[in-house]
Amino acid sequence: MDSVETSINSAGNNKKVNLLGYDLAHMKEFFSEIDEKSFRAVQVLKWIHQSGVDDFAQMSNVSQDLRLKLSKIAEIKAPEIIMEQKASDGTIKWLMRLDGGNSIETVFIPEDNRGTLCISSQVGCALDCGFCSTAKQGFNRNLTSAEIIAQLWIAYRQLRIISSDSNDESKTINALVKKNGVKRDITNVVLMGMGEPLLNLDNVVEAVHLMLDDHAYGLSKRRVTISTAGVAPALKRLGEECDVSLALSLHAPNDKIRDTIVPLNKKYPISEVLEACRFYFNGNTKKKQFIIEYVMLAGINDSEKNARELAVLLKKMPCKINLIPFNPFPNSGYECSKMQTINRFKDILHKAGYVTMIRKTRGEDIDAACGQLAGKVIDKSRRVHSVSVTH
Ligand code: SF4
Numbered sequence: 001m002d003s004v005e006t007s008i009n010s011a012g013n014n015k016k017v018n019l020l021g022y023d024l025a026h027m028k029e030f031f032s033e034i035d036e037k038s039f040r041a042v043q044v045l046k047w048i049h050q051s052g053v054d055d056f057a058q059m060s061n062v063s064q065d066l067r068l069k070l071s072k073i074a075e076i077k078a079p080e081i082i083m084e085q086k087a088s089d090g091t092i093k094w095l096m097r098l099d100g101g102n103s104i105e106t107v108f109i110p111e112d113n114r115g116t117l118c119i120s121s122q123v124g125c126a127l128d129c130g131f132c133s134t135a136k137q138g139f140n141r142n143l144t145s146a147e148i149i150a151q152l153w154i155a156y157r158q159l160r161i162i163s164s165d166s167n168d169e170s171k172t173i174n175a176l177v178k179k180n181g182v183k184r185d186i187t188n189v190v191l192m193g194m195g196e197p198l199l200n201l202d203n204v205v206e207a208v209h210l211m212l213d214d215h216a217y218g219l220s221k222r223r224v225t226i227s228t229a230g231v232a233p234a235l236k237r238l239g240e241e242c243d244v245s246l247a248l249s250l251h252a253p254n255d256k257i258r259d260t261i262v263p264l265n266k267k268y269p270i271s272e273v274l275e276a277c278r279f280y281f282n283g284n285t286k287k288k289q290f291i292i293e294y295v296m297l298a299g300i301n302d303s304e305k306n307a308r309e310l311a312v313l314l315k316k317m318p319c320k321i322n323l324i325p326f327n328p329f330p331n332s333g334y335e336c337s338k339m340q341t342i343n344r345f346k347d348i349l350h351k352a353g354y355v356t357m358i359r360k361t362r363g364e365d366i367d368a369a370c371g372q373l374a375g376k377v378i379d380k381s382r383r384v385h386s387v388s389v390t391h
Contacts (some may be wrong), residue, residue: 016073016075017030018074018076018077019048019075019076020054020078020149020150021147021148021150021203021210022045022145023145023206023207023209023210023216024041024045024213024215026206027041027044028041034069040062042215043059043061044062044070045210045213045215045216046215047062048076048216049213049217050215050216052153052156052160053076054078055076056068056071056074056076057071077146078150078153079099079104081094081095081158082095082103084158087362087363087364089362089363091108092107092158092159093106093107094106094107094108094151096150096151096154098143098147102141104120104123104151104193104194105193106119106154106155108159108186109362109363114187114188115185116190117151117152117155117186117190118190118192118193119148119152120148120151120191121148121194121196122142122143122195122196122197122199123140123141123143124194124195125139125195125196126138126196126199127196127199127262128263129229129261129262129263130261130263130332130333131251131295131297131326131334133329133332134194134195136331142199143200144203145202145210148191148204148207151193152217155186156186159185159186187219188224188225189219190225190227190247191226191227192225192247197226197227198226198234199234201234201237205238205241205242208244209242211224220287221245221288222245222287222289223245224245225246225289225291226242226245226246227246227249228246229249229262230248230249230264230276231268232268233276235280236279238280239281243288244288245288246281247322248291248292249262249295250270250293250310251293251301252306253309253310253313254270254309258270260300261297270313274313277317281318289320290318290319291321291322292314292319292322293322294321296323296324296337296341297326297334297337298326298335298337298338298341300334302337304348307344307345307349308348311348311354320355321349321354322356322357322359323342323346323358323359324359325339325342325358325359325361327361342358
């Protein structure tokens with residue numbers, strides 16, 4: 001979080017502060033620093049996140065003098081959309097260019113009763129999970145809170161454009177819009193895109209505050225999910241600063257297997273991670289969900305013995321289990337388990353008393369399937385990047 005003063009002084013050239021990523025506390029601090037009343041923070045927050053405004057001149061209930069003052073020292077700046085792709089199943093993928101030239105992807109997945117936005121928290125990822133295409137890119141940098149919340153801000157604006165394309169006159173950002181029978185509103189946000197959210201905790205927490213704030217997006221904590229590979233100490237801190245649903249990318253029933261596919265396990269073994277999850281939920285999963293993510297890799301973690309072992313491991317954890325058919329990518333070295341094997345795995349967990357789902361693959365015709373979002377982007381230097389999102 002940079003203050004107004006530091007932003008202006010450190011740049012030495014009146015660099016404007018970007019208010020897009022400021023949560024309410026940060027926004028109030030900003031207005032206090034420029035000697036304005038704190039209720040202005042709520043007004044501006046609503047304009048940015050509920051009305052999707054990026055121009056102070058449009059903030060009609062803010063005095064003209066203040067609008068002018070704001071336009072001189074601040075801005076509302078989101079990444080630029082460089083590609084939008086729509087799949088036949090309604091999935092939409094946006095490719096966005098960040099300052100400095102990196103790109104990230106954000107994906108909207110509409111279903112009958114909900115719309116889920118999958119967003120990224122880092123450019124690339126340092127954790128090097130063996131089955132993950134993002135890992136092959138290595139780590140580039142953390143996203144700022146503005147870049148994280150911008151993915152939601154942009155998606156709302158774009159979906160509104162789609163809705164007006166379909167002759168829907170609604171200008172309300174949270175409006176339920178249907179096009180071709182598919183609901184277009186965003187009801188759920190998952191931080192399951194590129195990167196490990198808990199290794200960018202400050203910025204993720206500030207963006208999540210905005211997702212939950214009734215002055216911004218007002219999503220319930222049940223409908224915002226942070227996905228982690230298991231950064232145990234950060235999980236404990238997350239519990240103190242933020243209160244949302246959690247998805248643990250477990251992918252193995254024991255340390256021996258997990259060490260080989262999730263290298264972070266060597267630092268934070270399963271027992272430590274599950275203990276941190278227990279601490280995070282503190283016995284309360286009524287208002288938020290705990291999901292165990294388990295990618296199905298043929299011959300690696302998909303045997304009946306593995307399923308039984310998983311059932312024992314998760315005993316007394318109030319969780320649901322999501323089985324994810326692996327989506328192969330070039331040189332991954334892994335294959336997806338057979339559907340018959342996945343169903344058998346599911347049955348064993350189901351009989352052991354776990355709510356177990358098999359994740360459907362979405363957006364295949366635009367490479368938007370979770371874990372495999374590989375968009376080929378040609379940058380100005382004509383090099384070909386592979387931009388992928390997974391977790
Ligand atoms: S699965 Fe998630 S944590 Fe692991 S390398 Fe990929 S993005 Fe990073």
